[in-house]
Amino acid sequence: MTRNSGSGVAPLQVTVWNEFVHERSQPEVQAIYPDGIHATLRAGLEELLDEPATVRCAVLQDPEHGLASEVLRETDVLLWWGHAAHDQVSDEVVERVQRRVLEGMGLIVLHSGHGSKIFRRLMGTECMLRWREAGELERLWITAPGHEIVQGIEGDCIELPQTEMYGEHFDIPEPDELILLSWFAGGEVFRSGCTFRRGQGKIFYFRPGHETYPIYHHPQVRRIIANAVRWARPKPGNYQFEARHIPNPLERLE
């Protein structure tokens, strides 16, 4: 969908990438996401991005996983959901996404995307963690009140009544900012909302999203994702690095 307010500002271009495996093989996941997790994420963005925006979807099964060079060139922010098929993502596409992030494309990595090739490549660590599927309560506490990513969230935390648990230690480099910290009924804690910069690109890792719970229908989860997209977009006038030889110094060298 394209929304245009007629203001003349170029619309924000978002691409939602999903491996689209569980929804096609597990009826309980299909019941929650009949058109795929990507379609639900897109609907949330279309509802909440209050500016001209184009939100497209791409899935693993598309040629080049839907991430041809032209698509990435036009993408301001890419969302990534993967779990069962990380290994099926081609290294060439990973390379291409990484280059675009370094050039300034925003990247939002969701839930089990922590194990994706692209996230591990950008982090430089294994990005592994502890987990348990017991349908327990999660509270995501806001640790950076006032941050753009938590704008419009009422109260001090978000409650998800049933989730998969992710626990520390989460093997990531020290985040630039910790925005949300999860507590689980079983006692574990987890860094659930983390920002990073790589080159000119902004990256947000956001934990919620296990496929057997209706997490991406939750209004506050949708709000955080929409806020993160706005936060991660390249800003006009972003510095563009250009390598060059400087034979003549500013100061005279003796």
Ligand code: ZN
């Ligand atoms: Zn999961």
